[in-house]
Amino acid sequence: MSRDGFTGFSRGEARTRTATSLSFETKGPLDKLMRLPWGFILLIVAMALTGIAMLYSSAHTNPAESHLWRLQLIRFGVCFVMMIALGLLPLSWWMRLAFPAYVGTIVLLVLVEVMGFSGGGAQRWLRVGPIGVQPSEFAKLAVTLALARYYQMVLQPQTGRILVHLGALAIMVIPAALIFIQPDFGTTLALLASGAVVIFLAGLSGRVILTGIVGGVASVWPIYQFVLAPYQRERVDTFLAQLFGGATNALGESYQIEQGKIAIGAGGLNGRGYLQGIQSQQDYVPEQHTDFILTVIAEEFGFIGTTALLIGFAVLLGWSLYSAGRSASWFGRLASAGATATIAFYIVFNVGMVLGLLPVVGMPLPLISYGGTAMLTTMACFGLILAAHMHRDEKLTARGLF
Amino acid sequence: MSNKKTADLDFAFSRRTAIAGAAGGLVWAGLVARLFQLQILEQEQYRQQAEANHIKLQLAPPQRGRILDRFGRPLASHRRAGRVSVIPEQTDDPERTLAQIAELIEIPDDKLERLANDIRYNRRRNAAFVPVTIANELTYEDFARMNVHEAEIPGLNVEMALTRSYPRGRDFAHVLGYVARASQDDLTRLSDGMTGKEAETLKTMFRHPDMRTGRQGMERFAEEWLRGKPGYRKLVTNAHGRIIEEIPDERLAPMPGRDLFVTIDSDLQRVAIERFAGESGAAVVLDIETGDVLAMVSTPAFDPNDFVNGISSAAYAELRDDSRSPLYPRAHGGVYPPGSTFKMVVATAALEAGVIKPEERVHCNRYYHFGNRTWHCWKHGGHGSVNMHQAIKGSCDVYFYEIARRTGVDKIAETAHKFGFGESWVLGMTGGRSGLVPDREWKQRVRKENWYEGETLNFGIGQGQLGVTPLQLALMTARIAREGKPFKPRMIGIGPQSDVDQVLDAPLEQDIMARMKAGMYGVTSEGGGTAYRSGDLGLGGPRLAGKTGTAQVRRITREERASGIRKGENIARELRDHALFVAYAPADDPKYAISVIVEHGEGGSSTAGPVARDILHYALKTDSRRKPSYSQSASLSPNLSDEGEPT
Structure with missing residues (x-):
């Protein structure tokens, strides 16, 4: 068996493959390419193409936006090649890159504070030549890599020691704090959440986790009261009001959520059909081609289509998590699982926000939403997952920092 | 590092991935449940909101009743008149469009300037789809010429509108009076004794470019008889209010005003x-x-026809100061x-x-x-x-x-x-x-x-x-x-x-x-x-x-x-x-x-x-x-066709 389907193989099959994969070094790059989990990759492509089709649907009536789908297609093509390349990169390379990438990201985040420019009310962007980049997006991947690298370095003999996890917490909190002051509450939360998943998977004791949850819940009110900026507090207020059916100003802050919900609800079971969404085609939902793209899918393809999309994501994430568990090295396991968690939280935050279950945090829907940086991060995460999968048997010996 | 410890760690990791996966599954189930709530359980409510969102009812003016003489000959009726307007969003250069139009029909220079301002104003206040009227009463030749050039001048819109017409001209000026666009005074007078909502509807109706009100004579006296009741046009609009299409609906059609027979021969x-x-x-x-x-x-x-689209102050002064007091x-x-x-x-x-x-x-x-x-x-x-x-x-x-x-x-x-x-x-x-x-x-x-x-x-x-x-x-x-x-x-x-x-x-x-x-x-x-x-x-x-x-x-x-x-x-x-x-x-x-x-x-x-x-x-x-007249012959058709060509 030279190829994986990404589903439906047993532990036994995996072992057989382990035996064959030991000799991959000798068989050349083409063979390695062939052994990529193509089913998984095809699902990624299918979902990205769905996203581009939806982008066309939401923007084709607006002359200023009607060309965006082509741009997104090109971006996806470039990112796709990058993902495959990253997936073929041995884990030892990834490991060597981990800490420098982390440090570099911290430097970029500090630079954003000093000389970045603003977009959408927050200072998130840094100009590199002709393009603007958001270092906070890179931070998600960098923190995951750094955490995995850290645990790879320290974990083996002293598992279970709480102090070990304190180092991981520091790795996670420093960039999180820098992102928070931009301010970008959503990315901060996503970063902390996926970091927490990594720490959880690395074996933090149950008691500490319980304490953390209690502490987290207890800190909700103080954070709301003292840490959040007024506009962030307003969003939370709006969110709570609409969640509990209170009166909201339909033309004010909650307009977007309300119009989004109308689009989703009006979709019904089957949806109105592709390019037939009334809300979607007539500009009722702001930011519909970026963060609120799900409303187009929900209106035009209904409950069936939206659920299919969520199932697609679930399959991608489930396989990724499963693949992480089969990695021989801690680095491979945790990096892959961290990348999976990063994508998972993107999805949860975005879908929860669009469905009115979470406050508006400004998170794109991976593979579907329009946007270059998010596409890059998502595809890099998938690249990392692929790399961990391809090199799951690679023995990692590095104990130092590089 | 002992193998046992490693195995323990591996086992712990597997268990925790399973927990994480299960937690993720729960979250996913929650999202699907919410989708089910919105799209299946509350579908009807959101469908209605979507309808209300994009279907707008626009007041449609009723057609004013005619005034006929005792034998049913029209004294006040309707004439189809060509109207030229510019839709601001369809032109990038209002001055150029106006200049092109001015080559085809006569527009005074000072009016050109005012029109250009109107077009720019509509664009600024996000109403670039609201047409700006350039000329109301086109001669037949002008109308034909404008129609030919409609496609090649950006933003130009040529259409037919119904205008009040007095085919007998001066003959009945003092009997019939005339109609005009409703002024603030007219609206105050007409809405006297109305509730706030009725008055609002009335004002909205009279804002329509086709609406006129009787200013003098029988046109004023029989205003309510002639006016009819406004209906609605069912319009599909986008979020910015631009009209996408119209849905015909008989039940909403305006009720035209009644014809009026005078006893005059x-x-x-x-x-x-x-x-x-x-x-x-x-x-x-x-x-x-x-x-x-x-x-x-x-x-x-x-000539009451001069008043229908507003008489110029110079022409009015001439009438007013005429020693023979027309x-x-x-x-x-x-x-x-x-x-x-x-x-x-x-x-x-x-x-x-x-x-x-x-x-x-x-x-x-x-x-x-x-x-x-x-x-x-x-x-x-x-x-x-x-x-x-x-x-x-x-x-x-x-x-x-x-x-x-x-x-x-x-x-x-x-x-x-x-x-x-x-x-x-x-x-x-x-x-x-x-x-x-x-x-x-x-x-x-x-x-x-x-x-x-x-x-x-x-x-x-x-x-x-x-x-x-x-x-x-x-x-x-x-x-x-x-x-x-x-x-x-x-x-x-x-x-x-x-x-x-x-x-x-x-x-x-x-x-x-x-x-x-x-x-x-x-x-x-x-x-x-x-x-x-x-x-x-x-x-x-x-x-x-x-x-x-x-x-x-x-x-x-x-x-x-x-x-x-x-x-x-x-x-x-x-x-x-x-x-x-x-x-x-x-x-x-x-x-x-x-x-x-x-x-x-x-x-x-x-x-x-x-x-x-x-x-x-x-x-x-x-x-x-x-001879048979209105009072002796009920079969006299109230709908004698009298729509003429644009003059």
């Missing part, structure tokens, strides 16, 4: 106007039997001294009061002395000894000085009211005036003076304070012709009736009225009659009976009376007397009553009489009341 009206041959004046023709107003002429007049509704709003045409009223009052017997004679030697003043009869040398019949026939002033003095002002005034004087007759028009029938009480109240007996003498020959309208004179004539039977004039055949207009049913003795008729017959048909020449209608039999009148525009000076020069080329036109004539015909079986006034026409018998005779001639010849 538009051909008779035309003949009457032509007969004035450019002279200023008025004429009213009544059907004696039914009370129908068959003609209501006031000339010169204005805006003045003479027939029902013009107040004149009736002169000798009033003598039947005075005679009736005297007979009613019993101060004189019909055969009693009064001697006229041209002079009548009263107090320390002398009054004159119009006839040099006087009439000699005259009874009532001869006095009416010869219009002897001295006779009427005498009987007026005997009768007294209050009795004459009372009788005058029985004939319809001193009251305003609306008949569905605006601008009607009551004139003035003076009496002691009026003088005391208004002038704070006692009534002088001398004034009664002037009253006796229809001069002095007395003021009447041509319409009132026609009513008087009709009452005489009917020998006192009640009479109700009307001008709206099918339409809203005026509750102000009263039936003329105050008792008038038949034998007195018969004497008046005999006197009027004498005027036109017996030797010594003041209008002997006008009596024959030229129809080989029927004659008319009438009475001449001359209304002094100013007091006659002693010098003029001495020199005898107060006519013709010797004095300025606007100082010459008005000529009046009232008549009915045929004399033996009255069907039509008429009153005619020719301003500054000088002689009732020489100018007004022939006009009246010719109008009656036409009326009798065509005998329009014998």
